[in-house]
Amino acid sequence: MGTISIINSNKLEAICRVLADTQRGLTGSEIGYLLSQLVINDPDPGITKWKRLFNALAAKQNVEGHGTAICLFIEAAMDPVRFSGNSTRFEERRDALNEVIAFLGYSLGNDGKLRKGETANTLSEAQRRSSRLRTELQRRGVHSDVLQVCQARFLQRDYFYAVLEASKSVAEKIRQKGGLSSDGATLVEQAFGIPKGGYPLLAFNTLQLESEQSEHKGLVNLMKGLFGAFRNPTAHQPEHTWTIGEQDALDLLTIASLIHRRLDDAVLTRR
Numbered sequence: 001m002g003t004i005s006i007i008n009s010n011k012l013e014a015i016c017r018v019l020a021d022t023q024r025g026l027t028g029s030e031i032g033y034l035l036s037q038l039v040i041n042d043p044d045p046g047i048t049k050w051k052r053l054f055n056a057l058a059a060k061q062n063v064e065g066h067g068t069a070i071c072l073f074i075e076a077a078m079d080p081v082r083f084s085g086n087s088t089r090f091e092e093r094r095d096a097l098n099e100v101i102a103f104l105g106y107s108l109g110n111d112g113k114l115r116k117g118e119t120a121n122t123l124s125e126a127q128r129r130s131s132r133l134r135t136e137l138q139r140r141g142v143h144s145d146v147l148q149v150c151q152a153r154f155l156q157r158d159y160f161y162a163v164l165e166a167s168k169s170v171a172e173k174i175r176q177k178g179g180l181s182s183d184g185a186t187l188v189e190q191a192f193g194i195p196k197g198g199y200p201l202l203a204f205n206t207l208q209l210e211s212e213q214s215e216h217k218g219l220v221n222l223m224k225g226l227f228g229a230f231r232n233p234t235a236h237q238p239e240h241t242w243t244i245g246e247q248d249a250l251d252l253l254t255i256a257s258l259i260h261r262r263l264d265d266a267v268l269t270r271r
Contacts, residue, residue, distance in 0.1 A: 145166075202267065203267050219262055
């Protein structure tokens, strides 16, 4: 990597807010370790994480007269090895960083390395949708598998494809848990349908009480409804005709999150 021009304070702050996000960013000890490894002084270790990181990187940049150390810190923090077993967290942080560093003329690849590209001057509408959607879904505490759909590539026109991708992720989790290969309502029935006098392949609870059976059947119907609305239309239509607004998308993705959480706890009753 060659010498990088000075990064202005607004862009540096945005970078630091992503890397040191309160809930999902680097921990205080991780920030300290990375600064030490890169021989960057840590003048304010006791303050808010993003401000601590900002002060350290800004001071380094001022001394050196260029922003190379900032880019080296980004690459060190985004080394894929650090996210072993948590690829979702890597993708979330990479997406958020790419929205910022696009204004510097860079992008961060799957390998955690920065690459030179075209400099963005404004946020695309898809990027704005992505940022708003992710922020609100994080506030709601949705499942990490749902957060993966908050990417600009799924939000070019509206929110339909983000919800569609979420429904696909639900189907894939059912297939993985049940060892199945079908799709849609058929998949749900094969996995959760209750045969006469028997148990389903996957169960949400013990099914001993009438209330438990009702809960199980309700979740089954919820999944069938999700697949019916967002899987079937695209099977025979080249373009979707259902325009989904932001509020509807948030509510539908929250439902997908609920299903994901229940699927995580679903029990395989037979092999």
